[in-house]
Amino acid sequence: MISFKNDYSEGALPVIMEALLKTNLEQTVGYGEDEYTVKGIEAIKKAIDFEDCYVRLLVGGTQTNLLTISHFLRPYEAVIAADTGHISVHEAGAIEATGHKVLELKTDGQGKIDVEMIRKTYELHKDDFHMVKPKMVYISNPTELGTLYTKKELVEISNYCKEVGMYLYLDGARLASALASEKNDIVLSEYPKYCDAFYIGGTKCGLLFGEALVITNKKLSEGFFCSTKQKGATLAKGRLLGIQFAELFQGDRYYQVGKHANEMASMLKKGVLEAGYKLKADSYTNQQFFIFPNEKIEKLGQKYRYEFWEKIDDKSSAIRFVTSWATREEDVKEFIEDLKTL
Structure with a gap:
């Protein structure tokens, strides 16, 4: 995972x-x-x-x-x-x-x-x-x-x-x-x-x-x-x-810790928006809140850990992704590719 x-x-x-x-x-x-x-x-x-x-x-x-x-x-x-x-x-x-x-x-x-x-x-x-x-x-x-x-x-x-x-x-x-x-x-x-x-x-x-x-x-x-x-x-x-x-x-x-985490979050955000999905909140920090169809969330959950945030409607929910000093760029890219293909 x-x-x-x-x-x-x-x-x-x-x-x-x-x-x-x-x-x-x-x-x-x-x-x-x-x-x-x-x-x-x-x-x-x-x-x-x-x-x-x-x-x-x-x-x-x-x-x-x-x-x-x-x-x-x-x-x-x-x-x-x-x-x-x-x-x-x-x-x-x-x-x-x-x-x-x-x-x-x-x-x-x-x-x-x-x-x-x-x-x-x-x-x-x-x-x-x-x-x-x-x-x-x-x-x-x-x-x-x-x-x-x-x-x-x-x-x-x-x-x-x-x-x-x-x-x-x-x-x-x-x-x-x-x-x-x-x-x-x-x-x-x-x-x-x-x-x-x-x-x-x-x-x-x-x-x-x-x-x-x-x-x-x-x-x-x-x-x-x-x-x-x-x-x-x-x-x-x-x-x-x-x-x-x-x-x-x-x-x-200390600043560099935050800088890396934010850069990884920004890459995630960009990939999600380019894939046609919406944001729950417009964050410019290391927490990102994405709105996905529930069936997409279930499939992503087989490979990725995330935090469930809230139900949006009967068909979609908001989930939170958080990046850190240790987040790898290759993992972010892999997620974006999976988001497009799942």
Whole structure:
């Protein structure tokens, strides 16, 4: 089987595996106090060009979202998110399980929320003490539908959050893909200016595992290590995270991971459109959403792995294809040829 199901099926970039093997027998202190974690955090701070921040290396995206939101918010405070957001759909109620309501906004298939949507929700809740209080806006770049926030959109949301005293938190699980997109106009060093916190994805961007949480609003970082410990998120062998991020942020390696994944996705998209099929969402990142007849999907499934997205009508459905740092050009070409002939 050839998999386009997700961007974490493979292990890790060869340089990551080499670095882990090279340091395998070294003895270091635990829980992120080791020299490699220090190097990894220094590399991240250099990449974002923002020294005065708190960086914590964590294992996975759901863990990072759960920790961040539950640590930042009081028990009666809520987070605003798109109805397609990861915390809304794919985290088994993790945020709600910590006692915080997710206020979901309908996005009409584009995966993005805007200032007016946020304003309406905030105004509805702010003066009624019977309701939860919106205190955070959660967005991801790219979104769960592969769409991107422009710099203008990010600035507008950031300014409104500052105006009313809400925090802006950005999920960067696939941030490498966003940065390398031909439609992107935000550089990595700009995220600290507009977000109270954001994380740089590693699991879906070439690492075995790992996400780098960056807290730029320093008052929010107080006691964060205790929260990670309390919720079982302190990795004893913390150096495994540090080594990986130190390698990932050598030169422009992180950008190149996203660039390759996007190029493979673009090739897929072009082939599907030329074959006469339609898109569910117009993505310029490594997630692509294709609408195929159900019988075609069934035949493709005998050779290719994909993610079922949604039923379009009785005869057709949308499926998601995802490319990664490891996607091979020959596999993409083979799929396009099979699509034409099946």
